Amino acid sequence: MTDKKISLKKSDKAAPAAEASFLFSRMNYLLMIAGIVVIGIGFVLMSGTEDIFNTTKLTVAPIVVVIGFIIEVFAIMYKPKVQ
Numbered sequence: 595m596t597d598k599k600i601s602l603k604k605s606d607k608a609a610p611a612a613e614a615s616f617l618f619s620r621m622n623y624l625l626m627i628a629g630i631v632v633i634g635i636g637f638v639l640m641s642g643t644e645d646i647f648n649t650t651k652l653t654v655a656p657i658v659v660v661i662g663f664i665i666e667v668f669a670i671m672y673k674p675k676v677q
Contacts, residue, residue, distance in 0.1 A: 618670075625669030633662030 618626075636659035640651055 619674045622669050629662050629665035
């Protein structure tokens with residue numbers, strides 16, 4: 595029987611370090627936070643048990659919530675300009 599040694603060689607070239615890149619930019623995240631805040635304001639306007647037929651609760655609050663969702667869609671679709 596012959597003794598065979600197995601040698602493991604590391605490649606001469608080191609693998610390039612993986613760059614940590616995020617899916618969205620900082621602007622996307624700021625717009626998402628702004629959208630969440632606007633949606634929250636809409637739900638706060640909608641809450642309460644006094645005078646449930648108030649114009650604020652029936653008209654203004656749902657419009658504010660929809661604007662918040664539009665901001666969220668824009669935040670997801672926004673692509674910053676490449677420098």
